[in-house]
Amino acid sequence: MSDFEETIRRLQSEKGVVGIIVVDSAGRVIHSTIDSDATQSHTAFLQQLCEKTKTSIRELDSSNDLTFLRLRTKKNEIMIAPDKDHVIMVIKDLS
Amino acid sequence: KTQTVQIVPPLSDEEKYRLTLDPEFLDSFNRSCKVISRALNEEIDICINYTKDPYEKAI
Numbered sequence: 001m002s003d004f005e006e007t008i009r010r011l012q013s014e015k016g017v018v019g020i021i022v023v024d025s026a027g028r029v030i031h032s033t034i035d036s037d038a039t040q041s042h043t044a045f046l047q048q049l050c051e052k053t054k055t056s057i058r059e060l061d062s063s064n065d066l067t068f069l070r071l072r073t074k075k076n077e078i079m080i081a082p083d084k085d086h087v088i089m090v091i092k093d094l095s
Numbered sequence: 096k097t098q099t100v101q102i103v104p105p106l107s108d109e110e111k112y113r114l115t116l117d118p119e120f121l122d123s124f125n126r127s128c129k130v131i132s133r134a135l136n137e138e139i140d141i142c143i144n145y146t147k148d149p150y151e152k153a154i
Contacts, residue, residue, distance in 0.1 A: 005098035007128050014135045022124070028106045068130055072142055073131055079134055081127035085120065088127050092135060 008033070011090065018076070019091040024048065046089050046090065050080050 001011070008045040011020055012033055018059040019034040019042070027047045054066045069080040106114070114120055 002115060003121055007125060010134075011128055011132060014132060017135065024106065024114070026103045028103055030106060030111050061139065068134070071135060079131050083123045083127050083132055085128075086124060088124070088131060090131050090135070 002014075004031075016077075016092040016094065017090060018093045019089075021046075021088050021089045025085050025087075042089065042091070046078065046080060047087065049051075050082055050087060054082065078095075 008020060008022075008031060011017060019038070020032070021029065021034070021039055021042055021043055022031040023030070027043060029039055029043060036040070036079050050066070050069060053069055053090075057064050057066045065080055071078040071080075076094055078093070079090045081088045081090075
């Protein structure tokens with residue numbers, strides 16, 4: 001098993017984790033642990049949200065940048081870690 | 096205002112595979128995963144609801 005697969009596997013075994021999506025800077029899926037329809041919709045919306053947040057942060061202070069985005073919803077928690085050439089999205093079930 | 100929709104062709108399996116072996120990619124990927132892992136393991140629930148009826152069995 002490659003280092004990449006090993007890391008994904010470890011992250012997926014964390015309590016409550018229901019999905020992991022890794023996309024490149026252009027929003028193209030590199031890896032996903034959920035079905036393709038859910039991957040497509042999550043990627044489209046979360047990528048948009050992440051970009052919007054990034055812009056907002058930079059507008060407020062041009063020397064600042066987004067490093068981690070954590071969302072609490074009624075049903076789950078979504079974590080988005082943006083980096084230079086990839087974005088990792090993790091969905092955790094709260095129930 | 097019209098919006099132009101950019102269509103990016105998906106990565107091929109070959110491209111995905113090559114990327115996951117790139118040391119530079121792996122380095123930043125592992126760093127991000129560590130942050131997520133720490134966030135996932137945080138014990139404190141900031142949204143805990145203390146006003147919940149204590150006699151209500153169902154959670």
